Amino acid sequence: MSALDRFVRYNAGILLAIALFGVLYGTYAVLHPNWGINVVLQNANETLALIFVGMAQTMAVLVGGLDLSVGPLMTFTNCFGSVVMAESGGSVLAGVVGALALGAACGFFNGCVIVYGRIQPIIATLATGAIYLGAALILRPTPGGNVNADIAWALTNDINELGYTFGLWEDVGPIxxxxxxxxxxxLIVFLVWLPFRATVLGRGCYAVGSNEQAAYMSGLNVDRSKIAAFTLAGFFAGCAGVYLTLQMGSGNADAPQAAEYTLRSIAAVVIGGTSLYGGTGGVIGTIFGALVLRSITFIFRVIPEGAAIGFVADPLLQPLFEGLILLLAVSLGAARVLRVKNRLSLFT
Known part of the structure; x- marks a missing residue:
């Protein structure tokens, strides 16, 4: 087997997600009448929270579980951030640090419940997710909050706007x-994910997801790896909550939104090439999986009503067609697993 064949084989999921994103977003860009940098910024704003939630779900899937609390935890940290972040830069910084710490702490709690309570992750996180959503409702029984508008604007636009807002620099060219x-x-990928993946704990997460019994017999601390995975999942969900706070400038304990993000995070993981069996994949693929999901939504917005397929632009029919396309995308992302006759071949 050549080096290229080996690379394609071990990265088939990510490559497929990248290709799907290229086709779908390229179609959107062609159909959009005024596509440009402003549209890209708007799309990025709508996508980043889902990417972070998908990254959180990836950590749970890598160790062979599912985390149903990622959406509620994102909502909880969003509401917490909207309370702490006030009209000064220091308060915003404190809110960001506090929300990220809260997310990691909740993820650590999830891991402890799963490991020491000996409860299946999907059941444990269903319960803890309800707790986090309840806590969010206590903090924000109605939507509210008032994040510093200048900081929120600067941190949700491009580098030029950051410089303009605070008088740091003017136009710095294409960059x-x-x-x-x-x-x-x-920053999150290079400062958090990649260093973690290179650690013993990071490699242990892959080993536990591949074969928990073999990992234990090899001397790995299985419990520590699981707790680390769910703690990092909580941190990523906290990142989503922080960005949602900056994007909206407020907090909202929206249960349907939390549920939608949770379900879409699972789809993003599968489309990105991470096996639901655990032990293979990673957050890079999930990033492109989330981009695929959002690209599907973007396309529906720009299909002309007079086109041959204009009927899909009907808001009442969009959930139906979005679901069908999503099912196709997930099926393509899971195609490798469907072809497997021997589960061990997933890890060879």
Missing amino acids: GLLPMQAIFLA
Whole structure:
């Protein structure tokens, strides 16, 4: 087997997600009458929270579980952030740090319930998710909050806007058009995910998801790896909550939104090539899986009503067609698993 064949084989899921994103978003860009940097920024704003929630779900799936609390935890940290972040930069910084710490702490709690309570992750996180949503409702029984408008604007636009807002610099050329969302995502990936993956705990998460018994017999601390995975999942969900707070400028304990993000996070994980069996994949693929999901939604917005397929632009029919396309995308993302006759071949 050549190096190229080996690369394609072990990265088939990510490559498929990248290809799907290229086709779908390219179609959207062609159909959009005024596509440009402003549209890209708007799309990035709508996508980043889902990416972070998908990254959170990935951690649970890697160790062979599902986390149904990622959406409620995002909502909880959003409401917490909207309370702490006030009209000064220091308060915003404190809110960001506090919300991220809260997310990690809740993820750690999830891991402890699963490990020491010996409860299946999907059941444990169903319960803890209800707790987090209840706590969010206590903090924000009605939508509210008032995040510093300048900071929220600067951190949800491009680099140029960041400089303009605080008088740091003016137009810095093409690099100034880079969305802040890409900066945040790169920081999390390069400063958190990649270093974690290289650690013993990170490799242990993959080993536990591949074969928990074999990992235990090899001397790995299975419980510690599971707790680490769910703690990092909580941190990623906290990132989603923080960004949602900056994007909306407020907090909202929206249960339907929490449920939608949870379900879409699972779809993003599968489309991104992470096996639901656990032990293979990673957050990079999930990033593109989330981009695929959002691209489907974007396309529905720009299909002309007079086109041959204009009927799909009907708001009443969009959930139906979005679901069908999503089912196709998930099926393609899981195609490798469907072809497997021996589960061990997933890890060879």
